[in-house]
């Protein structure tokens with residue numbers, strides 16, 4: 001029992017330069033309800049499309065273990081064989097019923113293959129060939145069975161298009177179940193349902209889980225559905241798996257909270273400022289990469305997929321997620337920095353004598369031209385120097401540096417002293433803060449030119 005029915009191994013799917021899935025591996029156990037969750041654009045439907053043969057993955061394997069012991073490599077099979085031989089059925093994000101047909105007819109159409117086989121692919125079926133009649137009667141029985149399970153039997157003869165939305169969703173599932181699937185893939189079955197319809201859906205899915213051998217793979221945004229009925233949850237963000245476990249584990253995984261439920265960028269920024277990661281903060285300050293990263297919105301429900309997913313392509317090119325793009329990555333970074341900060345604090349708390357012998361203690365380095373306060377009470381905007389962000393500007397001010405001319409006058413020893421307290425390594429020289437400051441100091445020193453037109457101040 002509980003052996004994997006589905007094993008997804010190192011699955012990648014690229015659309016041109018866009019990596020929709022990057023090196024994804026997970027398993028779904030037989031008889032379980034496995035949920036695949038993640039923000040919009042995380043790649044969930046693409047995973048379904050790879051499993052059901054709509055897409056051929058760029059890399060990776062999708063192994064399905066049949067009840068009979070047969071193994072299927074789905075990525076190598078055409079879509080119709082995935083349904084017929086491997087017995088994988090699916091529903092779609094958008095309802096795809098024959099709205100003009102009755103509920104019963106919809107469920108009979110789903111059994112078309114079985115009926116065609118029984119007819120011998122000839123007119124014998126129409127002529128009342130007994131094998132066909134038996135198959136036809138069985139199909140009707142099966143359809144009725146699933147209409148009852150879906151609580152739709154009373155409307156068997158109504159057009160499917162007349163059903164309320166939630167009932168149409170259940171009809172789709174009933175239709176998929178009529179094909180006798182081993183794996184049922186449901187793409188957002190609870191989308192647009194009201195709470196009563198959601199409960200009816202949960203009941204139907206639990207019934208399938210307990211009373212058929214069918215395993216369920218579920219894409220769902222509705223967390224009340226996911227957390228109530230899933231045995232196992234796999235979380236995607238930007239095509240990568242960021243968490244995998246039972247609902248309780250996933251629910252409290254900080255990476256999931258950040259990625260899926262959303263963390264305000266300001267909150268992440270606050271932490272980074274706290275730990276003094278200027279470089280990352282400067283990435284936040286920059287214009288968002290609207291083409292690849294999330295837009296201005298911090299809601300991860302609206303995040304776009306990046307083509308910078310950690311993944312190495314067939315040319316050996318290494319692609320990484322930008323820190324701003326991945327909320328889960330931000331959580332990892334935050335944790336790593338918090339650890340580093342704690343370690344630094346611990347080291348600092350040790351008695352000085354324990355850290356270094358007195359004779360070896362370095363002489364404290366100081367900057368020569370510091371000021372107690374900005375001249376005239378107004379500091380220059382040091383952030384105009386490329387490489388200085390608001391955090392470093394604040395630190396420089398705290399150390400008595402307020403003006404471009406102060407930086408322009410730095411000698412090697414001053415630079416070393418500044419680098420020591422900004423914890424930089426060669427960056428001041430690399431970014432030529434002194435040269436930049438000289439130019440800015442010259443501009444600042446120029447007297448403001450009078451308007452040549454003689455127009456009054458404020459006129460346009």
Ligand SMILES: Nc1ncnc2c1ncn2[C@@H]1O[C@H](COP(=O)(O)OP(=O)(O)OP(=O)(O)O)[C@@H](O)[C@H]1O
Nearest residue numbers: 015020038039040041042043044045046047304305
């Ligand atoms: N056929 C395609 N061609 C190009 N890009 C595609 C194609 N199919 C999907 N994508 C892109 O792949 C990314 C993942 O899309 P996918 O639909 O798998 O995400 P999702 O997690 O299912 O999102 P949602 O929750 O909104 O349905 C998206 O950026 C999407 O635009």
